[in-house]
Amino acid sequence: LVYCFFLSNLDHDKKLTLQQAFLLTALSWLSIAIFGSLPFIFSDLNFSFVNAFFESMSGITTTGSTIISNLDEMPKSILLWRAILQWLGGIGIIIMAITLMPIMNVGGMQLFKISNNDSSEKILPKSKEIALRLIYIYTSLTLLCGLTYKAFGMSFFDSLTHSMTTIATGGFSNYNESIGFFNSVSIEISAMIFIILGSLPFIAYIKFISGDKKIIFNDVQIKTFFKIIIASIIILSIYLFVSGAADLNLRSIFFNVISILTGTGYVNAEFDTWGSFTLILFLGLMFIGGCAGSTTCGIKIFRIQILYLFVANQLKKIIYPKGVFILKYDQNPIDNKFISSIISFIYMYLVIFFILTALLSLTGLDFVTSISGAATSISNVGPGLGSVIGPNGDFSTLPDISKWILTLGMILGRLELFAILVLFLPSFWRN
């Protein structure tokens, strides 16, 4: 809705410079996080500013980390507000990823330009039409998810809030046990289906509605997304079966793999007791994330794919030094500037991850909490690993400075790093 108004405004003067687009993107998220924290501050729950801001930022960036340790006792209005923040954050990031990010040339997102004509520093009115369609699809999926939850036994309020946080792949729940509170296979299967639907590129839905019925099966990103899910489930099942680290529970494996990969953060089991390999696997999944143009965060499938193709190409060049190899993604040749953009994104992602980890450890957190806290914030997942911020923990006991560092990680990850980092360049502010 917000972006629709914004794009409507563009119809009048059709002028939004690249500088303004970056500034607007960063300030939008920051201002929503600040003003979104006001209900927490004004409530009778004694939220400090840092706690309120953390909760608000976690909501709007669809992270799902919480500083509330007694969710079951929270007023319904506060629980609903958390869900609304995530829902707004979800639709905001989809529209931004499809309409703004490609023009801003952030981290290879230019590959997803809607048309070849929008290469200028101006955003075309076509964006408005696409934004409206995205809102219809997003709202329809949310309603469908809510009805499904209600049909499988959730109360009206729970189905309303959980449907909003499911489609947004945010993961805020009304209960400390998260979705595990309901202990219902039907609800968990529904959640998995709608989490996956929220993790697919929303532009694919528009193409599907427009007549391209095979898009779901032909899109290279979607195919790889499903392959990663299946491979992770098989690997984890074999590990748990062979090692005996935990009971082999396929229901929990399916649910938690999908939840962590997509950055949703719902949990239905204490996966931090499944052995050290599980923690490493989940840490890796946190980084991968879902498809570009969806509500998920992380490095994104398409960047992993292009990096893989690039490495494979480099290996071929070693074997055949005189050979000419053209890098193709989805049958289209990829320009070197896209590759350099993607490689620099992944490089910065890892550098910032290590900086966040180091800063968190300096605040007195243990190694597992620091490394998983940094990963969960920059990848907008929600729960971390370990006893403090793990699936059954929360972020309330962390020092205030750690919470500030984590909120920084959340906004950096949500806005694809460069949308924030570019603001710190002096040259950005020059005409």
Add this chain to the structure above:
Amino acid sequence: MSNYKTVFFTLGILQIILGVFMFIPIIFQFIYSEIDSSFFGASLVTIIFGILFFSIKFRS
């Protein structure tokens, strides 16, 4: 400053809409008898700031 008028204008709209969204929990406060001034106050502050930002575009 004139370069950023569109940015502030859009931020203003964004905040007004955020303020309007804060009315939804107020309805639930009535339903579940949790009435306090938190959402009303937050909504008022957000909308006032939104109008201030929004009006920057129309100032000379």
